[in-house]
Amino acid sequence: MNFAVLQFPGSNCDQDVVHVLRNVLGHSADLLWHKEPSLGAAEAVIVPGGFSYGDYLRTGAIARFSPVMEAVQRFAAEGGLVLGICNGFQILCEAGLLPGALIRNRSLQFRCEHVFLKTATTDSPFTNRIPSDKLLRLPIAHGEGCYFADEETLARLKANNQVLWRYVDARGEATEAANPNGSLDDIAGICNEKRNVAGLMPHPERASEPILGCADGRLILESMIHALAGKQEAEAV
Amino acid sequence: MKAKIVVMPKKAVLDPQGKTVQNALAHMGYTGIGAVHVGKYLEIELAGADKEAARRQIDEACHKILSNPVIEDYRFEIE
Numbered sequence: 001m002n003f004a005v006l007q008f009p010g011s012n013c014d015q016d017v018v019h020v021l022r023n024v025l026g027h028s029a030d031l032l033w034h035k036e037p038s039l040g041a042a043e044a045v046i047v048p049g050g051f052s053y054g055d056y057l058r059t060g061a062i063a064r065f066s067p068v069m070e071a072v073q074r075f076a077a078e079g080g081l082v083l084g085i086c087n088g089f090q091i092l093c094e095a096g097l098l099p100g101a102l103i104r105n106r107s108l109q110f111r112c113e114h115v116f117l118k119t120a121t122t123d124s125p126f127t128n129r130i131p132s133d134k135l136l137r138l139p140i141a142h143g144e145g146c147y148f149a150d151e152e153t154l155a156r157l158k159a160n161n162q163v164l165w166r167y168v169d170a171r172g173e174a175t176e177a178a179n180p181n182g183s184l185d186d187i188a189g190i191c192n193e194k195r196n197v198a199g200l201m202p203h204p205e206r207a208s209e210p211i212l213g214c215a216d217g218r219l220i221l222e223s224m225i226h227a228l229a230g231k232q233e234a235e236a237v
Numbered sequence: 238m239k240a241k242i243v244v245m246p247k248k249a250v251l252d253p254q255g256k257t258v259q260n261a262l263a264h265m266g267y268t269g270i271g272a273v274h275v276g277k278y279l280e281i282e283l284a285g286a287d288k289e290a291a292r293r294q295i296d297e298a299c300h301k302i303l304s305n306p307v308i309e310d311y312r313f314e315i316e
Contacts, residue, residue, distance in 0.1 A: 058305055065302065094305065101307040103246075106253050148250055148308060182251065 001228050003029040004042035006072070006088075008052035008063045013085065013205060017048045020208045025221060034066040043228055044081040045072055047088030049141075049203060059102065059144050060090035069095055081125055081224055082197045086142055089189070089199030097197045098190060099157065100149030106182025110143040114214070115180055115202060117165040117188050118172055124191050125227030126198040127164055129219050135172055136165070136216040138202035140180055145201040147183035147190075157190060165189040165200055238283040240295045242313040244304045245276035279303060283315070291315050 003021050007014045014031060021029035032039065034052075039045060052063035063069065069091070076082050076097055084092035092098045105111060117136040119127050130136070149157065157163055165188040169178040179186045181201070189200025204217025246252045252274055259273040283291050292315055304311040 057303070061302060061305065093307075101305055103250065103308055104253055106251060108253050108257060146251065150249065150307075182253075 001027045001225055002041050002043045003027060003046060004032045004039050004044070005029055005046045005048055006034065006068055007031045007048075008034045008050070008066065010052045010054055011048050011050035011087070013049035013087075013203065016203075017046050017085070017205045020205045020218075020221065021046075024208050024218070025225065027225065032068055034063065034068050037067045037071060039068075039071045039075055039080075042075070042080075044224055045075060045083070047072070047082065047084040047091050047199075048205075049086030049088060052087055052091065055087075055144075058094065059087060060092075060094040063087075063091045064094040073097070076192075076197050079194065079196050081227065083126060083220075083224060084197075084199035085203055085205065086140075086145075086201055089201055090144065092197060092199045098192055098199050099153050099162075100147055100190070102144050102201070103146045103148050104144050105142070105146050105180070110141075111145070111180045112139075112141040113180065114139050115188070116168050116170055116172070116178065117202060118168045118174075119165055120163045121161050123161060124164055124195050124198065124223075126189075126191065126220055126223050129223040129226050134216075134219075135168065135170070136202075136219065137207070137214050138204060138217055139206050140202045142181070142201055145181040145183065147181075147185075147187040147201075149184065154184060157187075158185075160193055162190050162193065162195075163187055164191055164198060165202075238286070238288065238291055239316050240279075240281040240283055240291065240313055241316065242279040242281065242295065242299060242303060242311060243276060244279070244299075244309050244311045245274055247308055247310055250308045276309075288315050 207217035
């Protein structure tokens with residue numbers, strides 16, 4: 001598969017994503033500078049973490065207007081798979097590709113630690129390879145990861161099964177202590193209504209090899225690869 | 238001309254920064270301190286003299302990029 005990994009001034013997880021896609025999973029991944037007006041032959045897009053444009057104004061607010069994001073808007077409208085990680089999630093929310101917004105952590109602290117996630121649905125191109133009872137252990141590193149949406153939007157997210165991951169403790173229970181940022185409904189990641197665009201605050205690319213202590217993040221990227229393979233098969237028939 | 242823009246978190250949105258400042262003020266002994274809200278203030282210098290056109294342009298910019306309507310409200314004046 002061909003992945004495009006976007007690169008903004010201030011992105012800092014772009015190389016990690018490329019490493020995992022190329023060297024761990026054996027797929028093709030190209031870095032795309034924010035001034036690129038086209039995604040080329042990309043079959044999926046990853047918007048990586050970091051501090052695009054220094055987080056000036058609001059996280060993701062300026063990156064969202066870069067030329068490459070216009071190409072991502074068109075790609076997403078045509079059903080292309082897009083995953084935003086951390087700052088990438090913030091950018092996709094700012095761009096209106098995902099509902100809601102990510103605001104300052106309730107604690108006001110930058111949280112850098114491992115969390116547990118429960119996958120709320122395996123019915124998405126981002127979760128289809130995750131065993132339904134498996135807790136994912138992934139690292140987070142963010143100061144603005146508190147998911148917020150108004151009541152109506154939140155109700156719609158739940159009704160459409162758009163919440164993909166929630167923060168839980170090691171036993172799989174949702175507790176106040178297990179939620180690292182104060183996100184509404186313990187939301188760690190969501191997808192859009194068409195289910196082809198998703199975002200999450202934790203970093204799957206930093207936990208995709210046993211040498212890093214945990215490889216649960218692979219399941220998310222492998223889900224995307226599985227979904228793309230299925231799509232190609234369907235198109236070939 | 239100059240646009241003076243204030244962007245504030247919406248009432249329904251959690252404002253931990255405001256709450257922390259409020260607590261700090263109380264700790265310092267200031268009395269009668271109610272809720273504190275922390276927002277942003279922007280000044281934009283504008284060329285030209287058409288106030289109405291400037292108003293339309295700033296309103297659009299506030300809506301599109303200077304604020305996020307999901308979490309913030311804005312107000313501005315043109316001087």
